[in-house]
Amino acid sequence: MTVTVTTTGPLSPEDAQANAPARDARKDAEGTYDVTVIGAGVVGTAIARELARHPLRTALIDAADDIGSGTSKANTAILHTGFDADPGSLEARLVREGRDLLAAYAAGTGIPVERVGALLVAWDEDQLAALPRLRAKAERNGYHASRILDAGELRSREPHLGPGALGALHVPDESIICPWTTPLAFATQAVRAGVHLHLNCRVRDIACDAGGHTLTTSRGPLRTRYLVNAAGLYADEIDRLLGHDVFTVTPRRGQLIVYDKLARDLVRHILLPVPGPAGKGVLVAPTVFGNVLLGPTAEELDDKTATGSTADGLHELREKGRRILPELLDEEVTAVYAGLRAATGQEDYRIQEYPAQRYVAVGGIRSTGLTASMAIGRHVMDLLAATGLETGEPRALPPLTMPNLGEAFPRPYRNAALIAEDPAYGTLVCHCEQVTLGEIRDALSATVPPHSLDGLRRRTRARGGRCQGFYCGAAVRALFEEARP
């Protein structure tokens, strides 16, 4: 198996898809990828994984030094049912399909998922009156398990809820998922199957000719016959490089506060706001890491790099959080982050094929992108085939098992057999998150290794806990620098 993950050097398909049958006989194709996916977020990696099933030379490129380091790393990490999607929309279909695909994939690969269910909590009469309408919408989306709870039932399910909750819509299948392991699993499988992952590779220009596209990137030229644009926040800019002007991505900032694990027992479900004219509410949700999330804000911005939190934003979150779950505010804050959602001003995904250009644009993938990712991958594959790509016969990818980051599943520090086999799994480095030397070592030598301490944190949780490195920061950095001089 030849595995190619590069961060520097030329962008050539040598060795790509080593088992691609006799493609090298095609002289015109020398030095040219069959398909290139721009953007290695959860959507781009899912598309690349789908392409990896076919005998194609595929490149997956990203401007950052890691996969999943844009919107994919900073979201609310919910595996949606699609109960509240716009019925009949592409998004509704892909979320519904993607949910089942990802739930099955997660179970097979060890991506942590917890089916905690969601409660849309009504705090006033208007919101209470809106619940039957939301339930009817869920039915139209093919989701039949939702149920309206009265105040008493709600209170018994969530005893720590603030005063004044009048009722809720219960959506038992809404789940929480690990947002970091998911794109990493996609990318790992893709790379192991021969896809080239090129990082630090920012697209500056695109020239199209009869044979395909020449991408001018920060790492030099890249030739490809087909092109998929999964550039997230920058999808509109890539689209314009191909001569289209059909959508504009407006970054919508969401600031989130992550509370300490000792807050986890305060909440059992994902507590969602009831959408309405009173403005957007925030959610309180457990995470698979055992923390509690409060957020997000929703701020329309111009700056696609404005991933900073603000005093106003954090104040607003705390005020709203105080009403939902008063005791949460007494707990320590483990992390504060802000992510940018790729809003397009449209109510639906913007996935469009351009056969003449051998190009598929995947834009406007909003907060549901994580859930829909695998369905988007399949959909884009169909569009590429419709665009003229000879995809060849798909094959099954070798099975994959990801390191478990979830609290609800067995972790190495509690696994006697594993420790007996290798004492490194009994050597705790990050104490707050119980991350072992063995797990850190594995991540540093993995198929898609981290190139920063943040990347290592997203693969192991190391230094992601309440002390944020007070105890282990220097030790983790030493391990990282030793492995990646």
Add this chain to the structure above:
Amino acid sequence: MTRNAREADVLIVGGGPAGLAAGAELAAAGAGRVEILEREQEAGGIPRHCHHGGFGGRLTRSLYAWTSATRSPYAREGTDGPAYARRSVAAALDAGATLRTGVTVTGWDGPLTVETTGPAGLERITARAVVLATGARERPRSARMVPGTRPPGVYTTGELQQAVHLYGQRIGSRAVVVGDEPVGHAAAATLRAAGVHVVAMVTDRPSRTVRPRHRHTPLLTGATVTGLTGRTRLSGVSLRHEDGRTTTLRCDTVVLTGDFVPDHELARRGGLLLDPGTRGPAYDAAFRTSRPGVFAAGNLLHAVEHAEFAAQEGRAVAVPVLHRLAGTGEAPGGGPRLVVDAPLRWIAPNVTGPDGARPQGDRFVLRTARRLPRPLLVVSQDGRELHRQRLLSAAVPGRPFHLAADWADRVDPEGASVRISAY
């Protein structure tokens, strides 16, 4: 899952100054098998990475943090942190305590039973008495809710000192230190030792209470950090001065110092009652927590006092632990709680009793949220005044001050909480 079940007479969780001293004292007193569990690879706790003097020195002066400035006159007394840590380890071993490093207590499996993980496997250890000595840590940037981007280059003192003194890592070229307690000066000294230019120290305290400590480092008073900037690396720290002016200090490193909190996870997971002020386990003068047989010592109880104070508590906890082992201890606590009124932040110990027991040094230690010039401290219970005492100097945030304990025998054990107010 295979867990090796074992037993000990006394199990001490944490091998810092308090835990090591407790182990040494108990082993020397013949308490049986005394086992100290330390999750780091080396025992010694915070002093391991405090390369400044002052450890184990004179205690009568206010040398209170685990870090005092290198330039402090008190720092010439005692020894440096690593030497102090080595000495504490040697004392525990010499006394016959068992010290196991790299072993982490991951949770409870009974009132006096803990689960551990170490390279040798998983264990379930049941003891006749447990001493929690898990210490304290500085609150990181996130817990302080400092807005802005999340670039590398943001440290606490603990991480900085380890990076410099234990690992020799490169830090940066220009640093801002937030906080001007002794720990902040220790951070600045560590930065200078690492060849980093300290651009400024920043404190939200008003200027009249603060004296500059280092002639090359400007001290910005009355200033709060409003945000961090930078993407691949920290580029600046934004400040707002109390008069409304704002500025941004250009730097690639910021150290957030002080603001200690007890590392209380194990105490909380065990269902121990916490004191709302200290956020550590509620405890009485015999270091008894709300659970019979579980004691606590050191900075888990009060974040933070200096290392030798913690060690003294470690030695002092031996007496009630020995009573417990001998079955001669008094029935556990349940005496009235001690509660403070704002602006006082906490008092320790914070439970009264047992009969006749006086807190360490015959006095309680307190903290305030704001400066109080020569405060009058009044102790009362059920509207009855037990004690009043005028302090001769100011009570300052981040620094200890004390309340005499000679009123303790006037507390009605059946009465309500004892209130401490400052005027």
